[in-house]
Amino acid sequence: xxxxxxxxxxxxxxxxxxxxxxxxxxxxxxxxxxxxxxxxxxxxxxxxxxxxxxxxxxxxxxxxxxxxxxxxxxxxxxxxxxxxxxxxxxxxxxxxxxxxxxxxxxxxxxxxxxxxxxxxxxxxxxxxxxxxxxxxxxxxxxxxxxxxxxxxxxxxxxxxxxxxxxxxxxxxxxxxxxxxxxxxxxxxxxxxxxxxxxxxxxxxxxxxxxxxxxxxxx
Numbered sequence: 001x002x003x004x005x006x007x008x009x010x011x012x013x014x015x016x017x018x019x020x021x022x023x024x025x026x027x028x029x030x031x032x033x034x035x036x037x038x039x040x041x042x043x044x045x046x047x048x049x050x051x052x053x054x055x056x057x058x059x060x061x062x063x064x065x066x067x068x069x070x071x072x073x074x075x076x077x078x079x080x081x082x083x084x085x086x087x088x089x090x091x092x093x094x095x096x097x098x099x100x101x102x103x104x105x106x107x108x109x110x111x112x113x114x115x116x117x118x119x120x121x122x123x124x125x126x127x128x129x130x131x132x133x134x135x136x137x138x139x140x141x142x143x144x145x146x147x148x149x150x151x152x153x154x155x156x157x158x159x160x161x162x163x164x165x166x167x168x169x170x171x172x173x174x175x176x177x178x179x180x181x182x183x184x185x186x187x188x189x190x191x192x193x194x195x196x197x198x199x200x201x202x203x204x205x206x207x208x209x210x211x212x213x214x215x216x217x218x
Contacts, residue, residue, distance in 0.1 A: 008097035022059040022102045029055035030113040041118040048117035049178035056106045057167050064142035065159050067094050068150040081217055087210040095143040103135035126181030134174040137198040140205045141166045147209035151216050170197055
């Protein structure tokens with residue numbers, strides 16, 4: 001498991017489809033928003049939570065098709081499917097590698113980009129906490145979508161269409177957590193729902209993704 005994780009981390013960094021591309025897209029989104037809606041600080045501070053979460057969500061989409069595609073192209077996926085490691089464990093490891101190279105850098109850099117959007121100081125802890133809790137669900141759900149579309153030529157667009165509706169609850173509760181933290185109101189409810197979604201995906205999605213892989217590898 002450690003060897004597979006280390007291999008995926010190295011491939012993500014060397015292939016250029018990991019944290020560099022996602023961070024660049026995240027920065028572009030947060031930089032372009034003030035040009036589109038105006039530079040008024042009050043207006044930007046009101047929509048900053050939603051923009052940061054939408055930017056993080058879209059950034060995660062960029063590298064989803066690479067979770068299984070490279071292994072499928074060189075035949076490694078067939079070997080991994082017959083390895084002693086259960087296919088469900090392999091899916092979980094690959095989702096973890098995707099989060100470490102995509103989700104975690106977004107969490108770390110989000111406070112810096114929050115400054116560009118005039119995010120008030122009270123919201124920063126909740127922004128980091130909500131992204132930390134919610135982004136693992138994005139990677140795991142993305143692994144499920146990648147498993148469904150593995151082997152399809154030009155399946156990136158189909159993958160996005162499949163995964164985006166599944167991302168909506170995480171987006172809603174993540175952004176709501178930041179907004180409530182900004183207003184100083186109770187944040188327990190959206191945060192609990194956000195954590196519940198993440199734990200549910202971590203528990204269920206590896207089995208669904210493994211089943212999809214078995215069907216596609218027949």
